[in-house]
Amino acid sequence: MGKKEETLEVYASPFYYEVAFSFRDIKIEVDFFEQCIRNISRTRVKKIIDIGCGPSPYMFELVKRGYAFTGLDISKAMLNYSLEKARKAGIRIKTILADMRNFRSKEKFDFAFCMLGSIEVESNKDFLSHLDSVAGCLKGGGLYLIDASIQFDWTKLSPQNWTIIKNGLTINVTWEAVPISHVGQKIIERLLLEVIEGEKGKTLKMENVGKIIFPQEFLELVEKQGKFEFVGWYNNFDLTQPLEKAASFNRPTTLLRKK
Numbered sequence: 332m333g334k335k336e337e338t339l340e341v342y343a344s345p346f347y348y349e350v351a352f353s354f355r356d357i358k359i360e361v362d363f364f365e366q367c368i369r370n371i372s373r374t375r376v377k378k379i380i381d382i383g384c385g386p387s388p389y390m391f392e393l394v395k396r397g398y399a400f401t402g403l404d405i406s407k408a409m410l411n412y413s414l415e416k417a418r419k420a421g422i423r424i425k426t427i428l429a430d431m432r433n434f435r436s437k438e439k440f441d442f443a444f445c446m447l448g449s450i451e452v453e454s455n456k457d458f459l460s461h462l463d464s465v466a467g468c469l470k471g472g473g474l475y476l477i478d479a480s481i482q483f484d485w486t487k488l489s490p491q492n493w494t495i496i497k498n499g500l501t502i503n504v505t506w507e508a509v510p511i512s513h514v515g516q517k518i519i520e521r522l523l524l525e526v527i528e529g530e531k532g533k534t535l536k537m538e539n540v541g542k543i544i545f546p547q548e549f550l551e552l553v554e555k556q557g558k559f560e561f562v563g564w565y566n567n568f569d570l571t572q573p574l575e576k577a578a579s580f581n582r583p584t585t586l587l588r589k590k
């Protein structure tokens with residue numbers, strides 16, 4: 332029997348995306364959120380917003396710890412998938428269908444986070460508008476935690492490959508960022524998921540043009556936007572590992588606090 336092949340869009344396929352990126356230890360990462368909240372936030376945290384939430388991998392852990400969860404994404408498929416997961420688990424969450432580069436929310440949150448390099452911008456103007464949007468939905472003293480998204484390891488943009496084998500599925504993942512304009516700091520980001528499910532094969536693809544933001548440029552942009560103070564950047568979900576002292580980078584996170 333020959334394999335059946337199908338090509339799909341990654342962000343329209345939340346389930347496969349979720350399995351492909353399930354290498355994380357969500358509990359450890361949420362422990363880090365809570366350390367930041369205890370030590371650095373200047374507001375009591377109850378309401379949390381996940382920017383570019385995708386399939387909302389942090390939702391269950393956050394709700395279990397007593398927080399109210401809202402996921403924001405530009406993909407309806409991702410939000411519907413998150414709502415369905417919540418419904419099946421008997422929990423209530425909220426979603427916002429919006430573009431992270433330009434949104435307004437009447438509801439104010441106490442803590443915002445954006446995981447796995449999900450700040451999608453094509454220009455500094457986009458990034459400033461993104462910061463404005465997040466500042467607009469965050470209470471004063473609240474933190475914005477950013478996982479990756481800033482190009483710390485600017486000497487290389489190596490392709491990354493990994494395989495996840497789970498629940499009868501094998502997913503080979505390839506991610507790469509190819510420079511398309513050196514002076515514009517523009518890249519084309521490509522994500523490929525090769526899914527093998529029994530006799531069936533599926534290929535899922537994503538291509539996105541984006542602008543790299545370097546660390547010192549990020550600091551200048553935060554200063555220019557004016558609504559956040561820079562707290563610090565840390566290696567591997569550990570407040571005792573400031574990036575200034577890191578020899579290599581593993582899941583760097585950056586903390587901003589709304590003024």
Ligand SMILES: C[S@@+](CC[C@H](N)C(=O)[O-])C[C@H]1O[C@@H](n2cnc3c(N)ncnc32)[C@H](O)[C@@H]1O
Pocket residue numbers: 342352382383384385386387388403404405406409429430431432445446447448449451
């Ligand atoms: C790499 S995925 C990360 C998903 C999730 N944060 C996680 O940790 O697995 C990026 C997500 O950002 C969303 N996204 C991309 N561009 C966006 C935009 N301009 N506004 C809002 N969401 C966006 C995509 O739909 C996708 O769900």
